[in-house]
Every structure is written in structure tokens, then in C-alpha cells.
Amino acid sequence: MATHAEPPSSPPLTVRQEARRRRILDASTELARRGGFDAVQMREVAELSQVALGTLYRYFPSKVHLLVATMHDQLQRMHEDLHRHPPSQPDPSARVAGTLMRAFRAMRRDHHLADAMVRALTFADSSVSAEVDAVSRLTTTIILDAMGPDSAPTARQLSAVRVIEHTWHAALITWLSGRASIAQVQIDIETVCTLLTTPKRGPRSGA
Amino acid sequence: MATHAEPPSSPPLTVRQEARRRRILDASTELARRGGFDAVQMREVAELSQVALGTLYRYFPSKVHLLVATMHDQLQRMHEDLHRHPPSQPDPSARVAGTLMRAFRAMRRDHHLADAMVRALTFADSSVSAEVDAVSRLTTTIILDAMGPDSAPTARQLSAVRVIEHTWHAALITWLSGRASIAQVQIDIETVCTLLTTPKRGPRSGA
DNA sequence: CGCTAATCTAGAACAAGTTTCAGGATTGCC
């Protein structure tokens, strides 16, 4: 399976097509940076990336597809960055919280871009599930990387990672819409990350 | 403060205005039940509720406002229902999980309606924050009710409730878009609810 | 090179959310 969903059809893209796709993603990122979700207008993306509107829709069948792909693109950058400078806290759960807070700082630097990407991600319906799944898998990978290669994660920890992702997205949303402060987001992330180092109680899957 | 945001301005609504508002909410609910978010078209809502389009916009300044208000309306019904038949599990955390699973069953019965309400809730931007906040407060109330009147919740538990709400919304989204099974949603909810009965570790606020 | 299929372009057209406006109906108030 490819790292990202292939735009038009199965065959590999030509060089020019790859370049078009990149121009489109860059235009999307740039417009999102300027004004968030609303500023990413399909006509403007087409113009800025020097591509006809119909072509844009051939590469990304909807605005939401485009923005989810943009998020995937940005996440990949962050993933590489994390490989270069991995979190250094001693505790796995603290490393995960630290990683998410680092991502959060990046979002704060570009809150318009964050707005566009996160709104698209949560607004996506089933027609975008493949692309959203790709983003979700990448996020999971980033969190598991932050936990460290120590031991294989327990079933309980995998459940915790799911809940951490849920909380991460929902906390971002409340922050983006101005209903939660930065401090509140931090508390929420730290709270949910304690799930990683909690003694098993309900579930049957102990380490 | 009123339980719901007043539609046009501050003064209390006349009887006819109250009736209009109710017709609009009912029309919204009915259309959402039929076909989810996309089926709630403002022109159709106006027609079905026998109100001019301009009037609809006077009561609810956008489609998202309307659907968030619809969610608030439905949550109030569920809240009353819970008062009549409160959850009976012995453990507070199990009562919360049970309550959310009951809500989830209601959503499964009307998954189109759930789609419309939840998508609107998470798509809402800052212009809807007052209304979204009202929904959030009501949800918090429902969860705290489920925990029981025993003792006042600790600070740690209040943080846990926030994270539970985050997880609840995000898990619903993944289910609605077909990326998570019913069983998976249940696991996520049960996982996050263990936060309520976890020994304090990071925070300083012990019971 | 010349052919064919796929792709790309420009632009019109369509759909649904939102805004606007002129005029009629209701309401509050004296």
C-alpha cells in the first residue's frame, strides 16, 4: 500500500503529474496558512497551483480530500522532524505528552493551517475514509514512536493510544473554536496520557 | 442564563415565535433523520416548518447554528429520560460508561440524525461557540449526574470528564464515518472511563 | 512521424448556503 492515496488512478504518476500534485498541496497549504478552512477556495487553489479546476478535482475529488491530504503531508514533515529530534523525557507517557505538545506548538504557530486541516479531518464523511485512515495510521505511528521501541505495547496501551488520538483531535477543535485555552489543552493531553501508565483494572488484558 | 441561546435578540419570545422556533427544530430533526447532514437543506427546513427563508436565518444564523441547537434539543430529551430511568450500575465509572452507551444506542437507532448533529458540532467555528458551549455544558451535566451525587468531583475527575467528552465526540465521528465498529466505540468509551477511578498520580489534588 | 487514449484547459452551468430587499402582517403602546 502506498503511503498516500494515489490521486487519479492506479498507475504511477509521471514527473509532471507528481509536480502538479505537489503544486496543489503547496497552494492548499499556503492558502490555509493565510485564512484557514474558508480561505482554501477551490478556484483559488487551482489558480495558485496553475492547474485547471477540473484537474484539481481529478487529483482531489473534494475540498475535504484535499485538506486531509494536506494534513497527511504536514504530518509526514513532522514525523521526519521527530526522527531528527526525538523527545527526551524518561517516561513513555511523558514522551507522548511532550510529542503532542510539540505538535500543538506547531499548530499554534500556524493556527489557520491547523484550522483548515483539523476541521476537514473531523468533517470528513465516509467518502474520505481511506484518506482519513491514512492520517490516523500516521498519527498512531507517531505516538507509538514516542512511546519508544522498548517493549511491544500491551492491548491496554493500544486502546489508550486510540483514546489519546480522540482526545488530541477533540481538544484541538475546542481550542481552534476558542472554547478552550492553551493551558486547558495541555491539561487534557496530560490527563489522557496517564492512561498509558495506569494499572490495569477493568480489562482482562494485563501485561 | 437561559438554557438555550435566544434566537433573535434578548426579549422573551412570543407564543407564536416560540411555536415557530419549535417547528423549525422539528423540521430540522425530521430532515436530519431522513438523510443526515446533507439532507438538512435550509430551503427545505424553511418550507417544512412553514417559515420564510429569511426568518429561518433570523432564528438560526447558519445551518451549523441550527443543527447545534437541534442537538441541544435532543440532549435535553435524553437528559429527562435519564432522570426517569437513571443508570443502575454500582460503580460511578460504570454508570458513566453505561450512560454513554445508552446514548450511543439512541444514535444507532437514528444514525442519520446523529450524523447531522455531531458533524455540525465538530465543524462549528468560533461564531457558534456560545451554542456549542451550551451543548458541552449539558453533556458535562449528564456525565456528572451519572457519576452520582455522592461526593463533589475531584479536580482530577473534572479533568477526566473533559477527556471523556472529547473521546465521546471523536469516537462518534469515527463510527459515523465508518472507520470504527460499534464494538470499537464501546471499548474506547470503557477505556476512557477508567480515568474516573484511577489513583491520582501526576496532579496534586487527591480526594 | 502519425495514431489513439488519456489527460489537461477554459469556461459555462448547477447546487446549496447565505444575503438582501421591498412590501405586507403583527405587536406593543397610547
Add this chain to the structure above:
DNA sequence: GGCAATCCTGAAACTTGTTCTAGATTAGCG
């Protein structure tokens, strides 16, 4: 009952996501 302010109606207009069409361009291939 009459007056002013507000609200409501009906319809058109505007915006932006999406689709469609007809004609270039390009890619792959003999």
C-alpha cells in the same frame, strides 16, 4: 382604533463547492 417599530414573507441575487462539455495537449507505441 391608530401609529411606529418590529417581524415575517417571497423572491431574487450572490458565493463557493462541484459537475459537465468541447477542444487542446500529452504520453505511449508502432
